[in-house]
Every structure is written in C-alpha cells, then in structure tokens.
Amino acid sequence: MKSNKLMQKIGIALTSVLLLSACGNESSGNASSDGAQDKQVLKLIETAEIPTMDSAITTDASSFNVLNNVNEGLYRQGPENNLVLGMAAEEPAVSEDGMTYTFNIKEEAVWSNGDPVTANDFVFAWQRLSDPETASEYSYMIDGVVKNASAILVGDKEPSELGAKAIDDKTLEVQLEKPVPYFKDLLTLPMFLPQNEAYVTELGSDYASNSDSLLYNGPFELTEWDGTGLKWTMVKSDSYWDAETVQLDQIDVNVVKETSTALNLYNAGDVDRMRMTGEYVTTKLGDPELLTEPTSSVFFFKFNQERNGEKTALANENIRKAVAMSFDKQGFTDTILQNGSVPANGLVPEGLAFGPESNEDYRAENGDLLSYAPEEALEYWEAGLEELGTDSITLEMLGDDTENSKRSLEYMQAQLESNLPGLTINLRNVPFKVRLASSSAQDYDIQLSGWGADYADPINFLEMFQSGNPNNQSGFSNEEYDALIESAQSNVDDLDARWQDLLEAEQLLMETAGIAPIYQRSYAVLEKPYVEGIAAHLTGADYSYKWAFIDNDE
Amino acid sequence: MKNFMRYYGKRVLYMLLTLFLIASITFFLMNLLPGTPFTNEDKLSEAQLLIMQEQYGLNDPVIVQYFRYMGGLLTGNLGVSFQFDNTPVTELLASRVGPSLQIGFQAVILGTFLGIILGVIAAMKQNSWADTLATFMAILGRSIPNFVFAVLLQLVFAVQLQWFPIALWDDGFSYSVLPTIALAIAPLADSARFIRTEMVDVLGSDYIELARAKGLSRWAVAFKHGVRNALIPLITLIGPMAVALMTGSMVVESIYAIPGIGEQFIKSIQSNDYPTIMGVTLLYSTMLVVIILIVDMLYGLIDPRIRISSKGGK
DSSP states (O other): OHHHHHHHHHHHHHHHHHHHHHHHHHHHHHHHHHHTTTSOEEEEEESSOOOOOOTTTOOSHHHHHHHHHHOOOSEEEOTTSOEEESSBSSOOEEOTTSOEEEEEBOTTOBOTTSOBOOHHHHHHHHHHHHOGGGOOTTGGGTTTTBTTHHHHHTTSSOGGGSSEEEEETTEEEEEBSSOOTTHHHHTTSGGGOOOOHHHHHHHGGGTTSSGGGOOOOSSEEEESOOSSOSEEEEEEOSSSTTTTTOOOSEEEEEEOOOHHHHHHHHHTTSOSEEEEOHHHHGGGTTOTTEEEEEEEEEEEEEEOSEETTEEOGGGSHHHHHHHHTSSOHHHHIIIIIOSSOEEOSSSSOTTSOBOTTTOOBHHHHHOOOSOOOHHHHHHHHHHHHHHHTOSOEEEEEEEESSHHHHHHHHHHHHHHHHHSTTEEEEEEEEOHHHHHHHHHTTOOSEEEEEEOOSSSSTHHHHGGGSTTOTTTOSOOOOHHHHHHHHHHHHOOSOHHHHHHHHHHHHHHHHHTTSEEEEEEEEEEEEEOTTEEOOEEOSSSSSEEOTTOEEOTTO | OHHHHHHHHHHHHHHHHHHHHHHHHHHHHHTTSSSOSOTTGGGOOHHHHHHHHHHTTTTSOHHHHHHHHHHHHHTTOOOBOSSSTTOBHHHHHHHHHHHHHHHHHHHHHHHHHHHHHHHHHHHHTTTSHHHHHHHHHHHHHHHSOHHHHHHHHIIIIIIISOSSOSSOOOSSTHHHHHHHHHHHHHHHHHHHHHHHHHHHHHHTSHHHHHHHHTTOOHHHHIIIIIIHHHHHHHHHHHHHHHHHHHTOOHHHHHHTTOOOSHHHHHHHHHTTOHHHHHHHHHHHHHHHHHHHHHHHHHHHHHOGGGOHHHHHOO
16 A cells, blocks of 8 residues: 555656756757747757858858858859849840850849959869869869860860850850750859859958858858858848748757757757658658758669770669569568658659650659569579570679668668579678779779769769760660660750650660669658748758748647 | 886886887778779779878878878877868867866766775675665676667656757756766776775785774775775776776767767778878877776885885895
C-alpha cells in the first residue's frame, strides 16, 4: 500500500514535469508566431558554414543560398523555376547569329552603399571569374560561353579581352564564343552576379571576409556573419528595386550539422524548416509538416568498358543491359533511401527542362527508357555470356564509404547476384576523393556515381558521355551520340530540332545501356505550417526567399 | 637555480625539436592523401585542375612546398585555408579555439574535481555501497561514449525540462553547461578510478600508519597525505586528457552546434585542406608538449622526492 502511494507520487511528479515541458513547447511556439505579427522572421538551418561570400570563387550550397538572396544577377529564378528579370530592365536584344546579347540594366538598381549597379559591375565580375589568378572552381561555367574566356583561363589572353563590354553605365554587351542555347539560364547562377569594382578593389583581400565587407543588390542584406561562424542573419533591404514584393523582415540562419539536434530545435519551435535524413523520416511519417523536395541530382551506375587497357565484360552491350535491368529501383528508394527519392529510368531529371514548343517536361516526353525488368534482363544476360564464351563473370562495384553508400551497394549486390546467375559482385567502398581518383583512372568496373545540374538544360547531363568528355571516364563512345550532342551544344536557330536531338541522344544512351540510371534524389523536409512561399530550385542556389512570408492565420 | 635553468633550457629545446619533427612528418604524410583540396573536383577538367594547382603552388615538388611552408612557419604564417577561401589559418583557429578551450577547461575542472571526491569516498569506504556506486559510475562513464551522454543530456535537460538551451552558441554561460557535463564524464570516471586505486595503496603504507599513530584523524590523514600522493599518477593522466578536451570534441561540438575546433580538424583532413591540417596539428602538439612540461614541473611541487636538483645533481 505504501509503495503504491509512492508510485502515485512519482507518477504525478513525472506527469507534471512532462506537462510543464509540453506547455513550455507550446508557449515558445506561440511566442514566435505572435512576434511575427509585427515582424516577419523566418528561422532556418544550414548544415555547413559559409566558406566565402565572394561570388567568383564560391562553390557550396550555404553561400549559394545567401548570395542568391542578398544579390541579384541579370536574371533570377522565379517561384516556379521560371526565368524572371533581375538587374536586366527587359529582355536583351540578341543579334541574328545568336552571338551578341545587349542588356539594359534597371535604372533604379543600386548597391547597398548607394552606388548604381552598372554594366561595368558585370564586366568586372566576369573578368575576375575567368582570370586564372582568381583560381575559381566554377570558372568552367564561363569557359566556352563568353568570348575569349577559354583563352583567358589558360593564360593566353588578358582578362580585359573578355567578350563582355560596358557600352555605357547601363548597357552591357556580351559576345559569346558560340551560340549558347541556355545562356540566360546561366545568368541566374551566383558566379555571374555583379561585383562593384571600386569596392572590391578598395577592400582587396578583405573583400567578402565578413558581412561588413560586402555590398548587396538583392532582396536582403547579410548581417552578423563573422567569416567562419555558425550563424548569420539576412534582413530586408530597403534599397532593393522590388522591395515592396519582399515580405520577410529577417531570416535567422544557424548551422546545425546533427539531424537529431535540428529535429529537437524544430520540435521546440526554434526553427521553422529543416531537411531530414532517411532514418529520421520514419519517425515523422504521416505528419502534414513532412514535405518532399525534389532535387536535380540523378544517381546512376557508370559501366567501365575498358580497364587497364583491356576490354571489360561491360564492353558487351547485352551484359550492360542485363545489369541495368536487374535491380529493383522502387524497392531501393522505398527501403534503403526512405527520403522521398524516386526511381529514375533515364539520365535527365524530372522538372529540369521543358520543350520549347511542347512545353512538356523532358522526362515525361522521353518516358521510362531503362527500367527494372528481371526476366528480360536474364535473356540479355544469357546472350551476353554466350557472346563472351563464359558462364560466370566477376565485377567490382565502386562507391563511397558513407553509411548510405555502403547500404546502397549491399542492396545492389544482392539484387544483381540473385537475378543474374553466374555473376559475382565485389564491393569496394572508398573515401570520396579516392573514388574520384579511381574513376578518372578508369580503375573500376561498375561505379555508383551521381550528377547534379549546373544549369537548367539536358545537355548538362548528356554531354558527360560524349567521347573524350573529361567526365565520361567509362569508355562509352558512340559516333551517332557524339553527333547529336555536338549539334545540340550550339544550335540556337532551331530550338525544336535541338530539343529532338536531346531526346534522341538520351534514348540512344539508354538503348545501349551506356549507363544505368537508379534514382533522382529528393530531400525530406519539415516545414511549419505558417511558412509560405519559399521557392525551391533545381539548379544554382537551393532557395529564394524573395516571395516567402509567415502566414499568421495558420 | 643554475641547474634549474639548464634543465628547462634543454627541455624547451627538445620541445622545439619535437614540434619540428611532428610538423615535418605530418607535412609529408598529408601529401599522401588522395585527391585535391578543391570541393568541386569531380566537375573540373584536367586543364583547369592544373591551373588551380599552379595558382596555389601545389604543382611544385613536395620538398619545395615543404621548405616554403616551414619558411612561412618561422614568420608565423600558417597559410590560407582552402575550406574557408581567403581566410588565414591563424584567423580560423583564433575564431574557433575559444569555445573549445572554454568547454574543455570547464570539463576538466568539473570532471577531475568530482572524480577526486568520488575516488576518495570510494577508497575511504572500501567495499561499501558508496564504493560500489563510485566504481559503477566510473565504469559507466568510461564505457558509454560521450555522444550518448550528449544526446541524453540534451533530451532530458533541454527538450524535456528546458533548463538549458537545446543547442547553439550564444553569449551566456548556459549554452556551455550541457556540453561541459557531457565532456566531463570521461575525466570524472578516469580520475575516480585512479584516485581510488592510488588511495587504497597509499593508505596501506607505513607512513600513513605513522601519521595515524601520531593521532591525526582518518580524514585528515587521507587529505593531507593520501590525496597528495595519489595525485601524482593522476596528473600524468589529466595533462594529455586536458589537451584532448580543450582541442575540441567533434561529436559534442556537432551535437550542440558549437563553433569549435574539433570538427574543423576532421573536416580539414576529409577535404585535403592542407594548411588547416598543419595548423590544427601544430596547435594540438604545441599544447601537448607545453602541458607535459607543466606536468613535470607540478610533480616537483606535489612530491618533493621528484625535484630536479636531486635528479640533475650528483
């Protein structure tokens, strides 16, 4: 009896502690949305620091996200991933040969120090991007696009010879190396942002080292970033030309690398939005705050056809097809990834590019080209074995040494070995840098590889497998394919014919199973119901906050 | 005094030699890492890689790079980080070392203090329930990794009870409490175990019998003679442990989102950030050799038997 009473007391104490803490949660959540009534504040998380805010040299997701929201190029990506005018006052005048673009820059566009945004700001920034002394890792985006950039990059020409000229303060003339069908898409990306020459030169090596040594011409201004720290803030810019569209007053960003910590902060109402990894998603299934956010990253198997100067079994088309059709992609995304990723049956991701006339998604138009079909695969397998005159094949499968990659490869090994009798798969999980080295030395048989779009055009994926492309690294070579790619790289006269070429190229790559697509990555995202209007992008920066707001009625 | 000067002069000379060797070996080992420091490596063409490497002097023979680095080191120049473009390594270390030092220092103090108390109680009440409890806690603290404690503490004291912030690093002591406790578990367990063993040993020796015979109380003897003698092996242990804690723990810093140095070290190795690898290694080893020197000096203070004069003088 006595012990019962004790238990009761403990029970009451525990319950009240839990209740109290639950109340605490509640009130802190309310406080944040109450406060939002006068001030619109969005609280976000990044998983890595900002390495640098210099748009000419940065390469990572954190800085892209900030740059895209505190600065603005000639174009920016709209809420539906459409192109919208940024610093450009109207659509440019394009010469007949498609090689010269003339942009007018908005009269009202100014930097945060009051200087007008001029044509020279673009010329200066792009010259810096192509200057070998800048050593920009993203210089390849301008390479072969703007006239003379390639020669400048290797030191054969001076940066001043770049094909971008300021005709007057507000008129920018850009000459291209060759017609580039996706040129305007490139202009939304951070490396093509303008930089104020006088300011950058004055600050020298201090430029972009913290939030006080930068100029802004975008919807927000960066504050409280010390250069290496784990937090920063973006506040609404009053000098932005379209400031009346911007509803958020402030965006607080903290770097939290541990998903469990981020989840605790989210549940406590300290954070409005976060990305989750697979193992945590299962705890939130069915929660209306759980969203899926597609990305442009497609993962696929590279088949190496020539290793150490000798043809591998994968040089045989039937063997490649057999392997490409023998693993259950749906099962893979459902049981191994669990983050909303979808099976891919082609190389170009869904949502990336739309036909110039049909306006239809590239993926929808080309459909499923290389799907899971174990019975068909077995036929190809037997035909292939017969052609090679053997009854067993051993292949090495290369992947990263992350937990995710290890589990992925184990799944694939089991699938392939059970569907294809006589096949032995040996796994080799190595650090990322080692995988890259093995890949470029073509020292592997099958490799789990991936690609994220640099810009919104299928060519960015397809040209990887052109003969001699540095990213090919698989020995895939097909004359017909090369011809299609080459034509698509510079055809601006007939965009519809170009589109057809692109469609045909992928069909060819899949028919011959040059690679085997696996999945298109998605992120599982938690978002509070009162957060509205964040635009998620497939290329360049992940997000735009220009149109975002806190909905107080939620 | 002359002896003293000569001895410590020699020690400092050896310290510099040690640091030089560490720097040299690390430099050459680090260059065996596959890959380049460029994050976008998989998208760069051969030609571009060459240009980039030229720009950063990575195309020069390793030995040339070595002498260039060592030359820079003499003038206090640790180079520029690759991960944080344009940020000198000295600046990066300076901005990151503060929180790690603070938490590490607090953890060592807290852990050792509680550990000593626990160890003394265990030794004095040998084989009692207090002893069992202390031993149990020591084993628990040693065998459960600190990230488990870190997550548990966060769950109980921040998420449920809301006594402390869940994570992040702002001005204010409250942000450092949970990470400090999570880190203090290891020194607590170690010192409790050591003190207990040493005390049991010391308490059985003749001079303790003598002190007791002179009429001193049990606890007075324990603190005046026992703890003092038991401290010597403990200091040997605590020195390097303090360095390890103060140079940051990757997991604890990651779980509490603290801008410390621990994670930088791991990340710099993964991303081939050569100057940062060297910078953190040098910081770590400098602290270690200095602490070892201090520990040696402390021996003399605690135990008159280990004074240099008696060592050096014949």
